Every structure is written in C-alpha cells, then in structure tokens.
Amino acid sequence: MTTTDIKEHIIPYIGETLPYISIPDHIIFREHKMETEIFGQDFSNENFANLIKKLASLGSLSLYKLLNDTSKEKIYFLGEKVRIRKLSYKTSDAISVTSESILESKRKGRSLLMIKDIHSGEALYSFEMDYYIITQDSFQLFYQDYFSSSPVEDYDKSLPESRINPTNDRHQFTISIMPFSPNQCKGHFENYPIVPFVFITNCILKEIFAFLGNERNYEVDSLEGYASIAVPTGKELLIEVFHQKLLKNLIYFKCEFKDHSGTSYGALITNIKAI
Structure with missing residues (x-):
C-alpha cells in the first residue's frame, strides 16, 4: 500500500x-x-x-x-x-x-x-x-455538545496569542492562551471542532522557550502528554506551569491545562535541555 x-x-x-x-x-x-x-x-x-x-x-x-x-x-x-x-x-x-x-x-x-x-x-x-x-x-454520541452544523469555510493557519503571567513563586508561572477558533482547528474534526492537543503544546512550548531566553540554545529532551477531556473551541485556557532544574543543563516543566472555571483538560510534562 x-x-x-x-x-x-x-x-x-x-x-x-x-x-x-x-x-x-x-x-x-x-x-x-x-x-x-x-x-x-x-x-x-x-x-x-x-x-x-x-x-x-x-x-x-x-x-x-x-x-x-x-x-x-x-x-x-x-x-x-x-x-x-x-x-x-x-x-x-x-x-x-x-x-x-x-x-x-x-x-x-x-x-x-x-x-x-x-x-x-x-x-x-x-x-x-x-x-x-x-x-x-x-x-x-460522546461529543454531541461539540457539534456544529455550520461548515468551516476558511482555514486559519495562525494560532491564538499567548502570554506568560508571573507569580510570586519562582518555580511557577501561568500561561494564558486566547480561545482557539473553529477555523484554526479545521479538519479536527469535521462538524465537531475540537482543539488539537498539539496546538496547545505549540503555544506552551513557545512560551517556555521565551521564558528560558536566548542566552543559551535549548531543545526538547522528552515530552509526555495526557488528555482527560476534549478542549472545545472558544475557551480561553490557563496553563499552570511548575518548573525545576533537575541537572545542570536539564529543566523539568509540568503544565496542566485548565479553563477559567477550573475544568482540567490534561497535562504536559517536558524536560528541556540546554545545548
């Protein structure tokens, strides 16, 4: 084949x-x-x-x-x-x-x-x-609440804006991700616009690399992700991030996806290595 x-x-x-x-x-x-x-x-x-x-x-x-x-x-x-x-x-x-x-x-x-x-x-x-x-x-049946009879005509290749929100804890910050639109999620899935996990991952990694700065080069050493429930379009997400240096050149990040009502959608754990 x-x-x-x-x-x-x-x-x-x-x-x-x-x-x-x-x-x-x-x-x-x-x-x-x-x-x-x-x-x-x-x-x-x-x-x-x-x-x-x-x-x-x-x-x-x-x-x-x-x-x-x-x-x-x-x-x-x-x-x-x-x-x-x-x-x-x-x-x-x-x-x-x-x-x-x-x-x-x-x-x-x-x-x-x-x-x-x-x-x-x-x-x-x-x-x-x-x-x-x-x-x-x-x-x-499972995703009937996500159903939309209106076809998504145009595809938007961009991703929503995101930003880092500092906290008083030096090991924690949050990331705000503006709502995804059905146009950005076109094809995932037809008539059931659900935000792809990898799109959220893209936004999170972008802010993590911005947080680390450009004095050194970094790369993803490992990444694990767990989805609990599907993320609908139209919801602003708040990512709660905990980070800690594991080794001289390895930093651990744990990121939990939530919306502003406190609903948890999943988590991402990644180790970022300085090279």
Whole structure:
C-alpha cells in the first residue's frame, strides 16, 4: 500500500480530515509496518509540536490499517497519552519513520514509531501514542455538545496569542492562551471542532522557550502528554506551569491545562535541555 492508496482507502474513513491531517508523499506499508521519510522540516523549539502532529497522524493511519475495517464508516482515533524521547543530539533535516501498531482491544490501540537519520541510520527519537478507537456513532454520541452544523469555510493557519503571567513563586508561572477558533482547528474534526492537543503544546512550548531566553540554545529532551477531556473551541485556557532544574543543563516543566472555571483538560510534562 502506497501514499496514493492511503489517500483513497484510509484517510476518507478516519476522523481527521484536510487541512489538519498532513502526511508525507512517500509512505509504504509492508504488511502491518509502515515506512516513510520526511525532508526539510524545522522541528526546533515550539515547532517540535509539528513533529508530534505528523507522527500522531501516521500512528492513526497505521492503526486503521491494522483494524482491517471494511464498513466504510469513519473511525476516530483520539489520543490518550503521548510520549516522545530524544535518543541522539544529532540534528537532521532528512529523517526516516517506521511505525508498528498494536491493538489492545477493538477500542484501544498503540502506535510505536522510530525516527532515524536517513544518512547515518542513527536513531533520533522514539515515539509512542495510545489511542481510543471510537466508531462514528459513538463519537457523535460522546461529543454531541461539540457539534456544529455550520461548515468551516476558511482555514486559519495562525494560532491564538499567548502570554506568560508571573507569580510570586519562582518555580511557577501561568500561561494564558486566547480561545482557539473553529477555523484554526479545521479538519479536527469535521462538524465537531475540537482543539488539537498539539496546538496547545505549540503555544506552551513557545512560551517556555521565551521564558528560558536566548542566552543559551535549548531543545526538547522528552515530552509526555495526557488528555482527560476534549478542549472545545472558544475557551480561553490557563496553563499552570511548575518548573525545576533537575541537572545542570536539564529543566523539568509540568503544565496542566485548565479553563477559567477550573475544568482540567490534561497535562504536559517536558524536560528541556540546554545545548
């Protein structure tokens, strides 16, 4: 199965749609293992969230292939947990990605991806994502409060403004993220605008790197994320951040997503390394 086959036989039947979903041009399935390559992408600083986005979408495709579903009805893959770790401090603008998925049940699955430098074969990152697998009828029932009959016509590539709010505790600050619009979340999901976890991650990383300043260079050493409930569009988010230096060149950040009513949507834990 090639990229053309995937666009015809898989993408129309998963919850993610264009323009949110973006896959490389060269994907090959060998039985239940997927292989692809990514060139010329900048995944530094907050753009690291773009790498997570691409890998998560590839994991969804891999799981759908493993399901071998023939119903031609949409199946939604909602991330429960994500884990990514840097295995090498080599940088590369040409990477290979291999993916293998596991079905824990008909309603839960996991995708395991390995990212390597194409030229040397050196492993750069390991990536794992746990998914809830939800049928179309169940998705429409679970997320009926998110439904909008108005189609989203235009796509807004920008992300909302965000800012750091200092506190009296030197180990804590908060991040305010202005509401996401349905146009910014177009394709995630059709008629059910839900804010992608990776978009929130992008905003958080942007402010964390701003907080660290530019006297030294930093990069994401590891990142874990946990979603509890879906984030609707139109809500301002308040991210509660705790940070602490673990080693001379390693800083730990724990970030909890909330809205101003105190509802918690999930958490992100990341270690940032000075290089």
